[in-house]
Amino acid sequence: MKLRFHSNTLRFRLSQSDVARLAETGRVEESISFPGRELAYAIELGASPEMITSFDGARIRIEVPRERARSWIESNQEGIETLGGSPKIIIEKDFQCLHKEGAEQVDAFPNPLMDKF
DSSP: OEEEEEEEEEEEEEEEHHHHHHHSSSEEEEEEETTEEEEEEEEESSSSSSOOOEESEEEEEEEEEEHHHHHHHHHOEEEEEEESSSSSEEEEEOOOSOOOOOOOTSSSOTTTTTGGO
């Protein structure tokens, strides 16, 4: 899972295995280590009808409505996002880059624009 911060927006990009794990277990989590600290970030399926975002100083947690997530997981839909609130949350399937190759591309979703190049 990749996490990108930009202009009060958090963008999560999930690989095929991340999406499969979310579908299977209802949760996907990763972390990054700093000297003496760690920042964890997680996406979880929940019962709330809205996306819920929390941050406790060491962990970013996004709770996605279970039915909304299932619909996204089982379709060709690229992503889902919050309809309001701050920060804006975008959760997307991570597509293969059209301009580079590499090990991190192996688990990415096939890019729908691949046929055009």
